[in-house]
Amino acid sequence: MTPPTTARRTVLRHLRPALRSVRRSESAAARSAGRTTARRTVLRHLRPGPRSAGALAAATAAMTALPLVAPLITGRFVDEAIGGASTRHLTLIALGYLAVAVSAQAARVVTAWLASRLAWDGTNRLRERLAEHALGLDMAYHGRHTPGEMIERVDGDVVALADFVVAFLLDVVAGILLLVGVLVVVFTVDPRLGGVLLAYCVLIGFGMARAQRLAVPSAARSRAEHAALIGTLEERLAGAEDIRANGAGRHAVNRFHQAAAAWYHADLRAGKIGSGLLACTTVAFATGTAIVLGLAAWTQASGTLTVGTAVLLYQYTLMVRAPFERLIDQLRQYQTALAGVARIGDLLAERRTLPAPAFPRPLPATGPLSLHLDGVGFAYADDDEQVLSGITLKLAPGETLGLVGRTGSGKTTIARMVLRLYDPTEGGVRVGGLDLRDADPASVRRRICAVTQDVQLFAASVRDNLTLFGPPADDRRLRDILTGVGLGGWLAGLPDGLDTELGGVSAGEAQLLAFARAFLTDPGLVVLDEASSRLDPATERRVERSVDRLLTGRTAVLIAHRLSSLSRVDTIAVVDHGRVVEYGRREDLAADPGSRFARMLDMAGVRR
Numbered sequence: 317m318t319p320p321t322t323a324r325r326t327v328l329r330h331l332r333p334a335l336r337s338v339r340r341s342e343s344a345a346a347r348s349a350g351r352t353t354a355r356r357t358v359l360r361h362l363r364p365g366p367r368s369a370g371a372l373a374a375a376t377a378a379m380t381a382l383p384l385v386a387p388l389i390t391g392r393f394v395d396e397a398i399g400g401a402s403t404r405h406l407t408l409i410a411l412g413y414l415a416v417a418v419s420a421q422a423a424r425v426v427t428a429w430l431a432s433r434l435a436w437d438g439t440n441r442l443r444e445r446l447a448e449h450a451l452g453l454d455m456a457y458h459g460r461h462t463p464g465e466m467i468e469r470v471d472g473d474v475v476a477l478a479d480f481v482v483a484f485l486l487d488v489v490a491g492i493l494l495l496v497g498v499l500v501v502v503f504t505v506d507p508r509l510g511g512v513l514l515a516y517c518v519l520i521g522f523g524m525a526r527a528q529r530l531a532v533p534s535a536a537r538s539r540a541e542h543a544a545l546i547g548t549l550e551e552r553l554a555g556a557e558d559i560r561a562n563g564a565g566r567h568a569v570n571r572f573h574q575a576a577a578a579w580y581h582a583d584l585r586a587g588k589i590g591s592g593l594l595a596c597t598t599v600a601f602a603t604g605t606a607i608v609l610g611l612a613a614w615t616q617a618s619g620t621l622t623v624g625t626a627v628l629l630y631q632y633t634l635m636v637r638a639p640f641e642r643l644i645d646q647l648r649q650y651q652t653a654l655a656g657v658a659r660i661g662d663l664l665a666e667r668r669t670l671p672a673p674a675f676p677r678p679l680p681a682t683g684p685l686s687l688h689l690d691g692v693g694f695a696y697a698d699d700d701e702q703v704l705s706g707i708t709l710k711l712a713p714g715e716t717l718g719l720v721g722r723t724g725s726g727k728t729t730i731a732r733m734v735l736r737l738y739d740p741t742e743g744g745v746r747v748g749g750l751d752l753r754d755a756d757p758a759s760v761r762r763r764i765c766a767v768t769q770d771v772q773l774f775a776a777s778v779r780d781n782l783t784l785f786g787p788p789a790d791d792r793r794l795r796d797i798l799t800g801v802g803l804g805g806w807l808a809g810l811p812d813g814l815d816t817e818l819g820g821v822s823a824g825e826a827q828l829l830a831f832a833r834a835f836l837t838d839p840g841l842v843v844l845d846e847a848s849s850r851l852d853p854a855t856e857r858r859v860e861r862s863v864d865r866l867l868t869g870r871t872a873v874l875i876a877h878r879l880s881s882l883s884r885v886d887t888i889a890v891v892d893h894g895r896v897v898e899y900g901r902r903e904d905l906a907a908d909p910g911s912r913f914a915r916m917l918d919m920a921g922v923r924r
């Protein structure tokens with residue numbers, strides 16, 4: 317008879333594809349709802365407070381109304397000059413014109429200042445929110461997106477949005493208000509000419525709406541290609557050392573060239589469409605001005621219009637051009653900003669795949685922690701192959717386990733499960749008797765610690781690199797810890813001690829700093845991904861000593877790249893294709909000539 321757990325696993329294996337498809341459609345629906353909410357969130361960040369909104373509205377109204385008055389003054393000046401008014405009177409009108417022109421410019425400056433303050437306040441809030449959100453997303457998300465893409469989202473898109481908000485308020489809102497104002501004044505002066513101007517504006521508006529549809533995809537494409545270029549560049553720069561060391565420079569430059577070429581072509585196309593549209597508008601405006609002038613001349617000849625009014629109409633017709641041109645100019649920025657809002661919205665709609673526990677319980681606060689992986693199965697994405705299957709490992713508090721296996725067998729993935737960087741798709745991970753999914757995330761970070769091969773050091777002080785910008789620790793303790801890992805001499809040679817900004821450190825020093833970080837948190841469970849890089853014998857001895865000290869009195873999972881390091885662990889698990897194919901006490905496995913572990917030791921020439 318099949319044991320019940322095996323039977324359950326068989327049923328689950330058959331149901332897995334169906335479950336995944338249900339999960340996929342559910343998450344697609346949730347994502348789309350999330351996106352709408354996220355876009356609203358983006359716009360909410362940009363909403364000004366009532367006082368700023370009031371000040372901006374007043375400044376915009378002044379900036380629009382004042383230029384409307386100027387042609388009225390010019391018209392009056394012309395008529396009064398023809399009518400033989402005194403020089404003093406004409407000078408007064410001219411001074412009035414000057415005052416209006418200066419005030420209009422002042423109103424524009426104030427509006428620009430208020431608009432950019434508003435835009436930057438809003439977008440800074442948005443940038444903070446985005447950075448916080450992006451940093452809070454799981455490894456699953458960061459594995460799919462390059463840091464360059466993130467930078468483009470958090471900075472590039474937000475700057476485009478800020479630029480657009482300023483331009484929107486200055487050019488679009490003010491432009492539309494000015495257009496309405498001009499139409500109202502021209503209608504009042506001569507309804508027939510007003511009608512002609514209105515028809516002309518409607519035609520231009522309609523043409524622009526169609527043109528917008530042409531410009532949208534090309535602008536979006538150009539921006540997407542730009543993001544891809546930044547991503548490529550960032551990735552190559554981050555890996556510059558490996559690229560150079562392995563002679564992959566040509567390939568890197570080729571890839572960069574391809575990305576740059578794709579952006580160039582996309583931007584060229586967007587530029588061509590933009591310039592084409594601008595040329596069409598210039599022709600349309602010239603035709604419009606000619607029509608209005610012809611009509612004004614005809615009405616003036618029939619005696620119903622004064623010369624001053626004809627001049628006034630001419631000026632208003634010219635005034636219509638600027639807002640339309642600015643509107644067209646804004647179309648591209650609008651598209652860019654719209655695409656940016658969509659992408660920012662998408663980022664904000666990304667949810668953590670590791671749900672926070674409903675009732676978080678802290679891990680035991682002191683002492684070594686037990687670890688139990690119970691039938692753990694895992695795939696990196698819904699459609700991906702299983703990377704781990706049925707992993708069951710049990711460590712008593714203080715016990716150490718060595719994970720061995722070929723490259724790609726799943727050792728790092730097991731470590732990620734233990735650190736709760738991902739949740740298993742099957743089975744569970746229990747630490748200190750508590751399922752990690754129910755454990756308080758803060759206590760997980762405090763009590764479970766990883767020392768990995770890729771030590772990330774920051775351009776910050778030694779102190780901040782040790783505390784990872786967390787609450788300050790006692791200086792004496794930091795010094796003792798550094799001395800303990802063998803960095804006492806190194807610290808003594810630093811000009812500002814713990815406050816020295818970290819410059820270049822060697823691979824060995826970086827490893828030792830990572831151990832110092834681990835000693836500072838004093839974890840109950842340690843995951844140690846042994847560095848495979850070659851260290852000089854002295855540094856290697858210091859690292860070995862730190863490993864020994866770190867493993868003493870703590871539960872540990874050691875991913876060993878050198879079999880000789882395994883002499884310090886209690887149990888061994890051999891991993892192959894995501895399964896534990898051998899698991900037992902180290903001495904027993906080493907003593908059994910038929911075991912895989914013994915064969916591995918023999919092949920590596922390590923004494924059993």
Ligand SMILES: Nc1ncnc2c1ncn2[C@@H]1O[C@H](COP(=O)(O)OP(=O)(O)OP(=O)(O)O)[C@@H](O)[C@H]1O
Binds near residue numbers: 727730
């Ligand atoms: N972030 C990821 N997204 C998708 N697949 C991944 C990811 N990380 C690892 N994999 C895949 O999972 C499998 C197991 O990888 P893992 O890194 O756990 O192996 P490993 O035994 O630690 O290898 P190594 O000894 O080389 O570090 C591999 O097939 C790998 O390609």
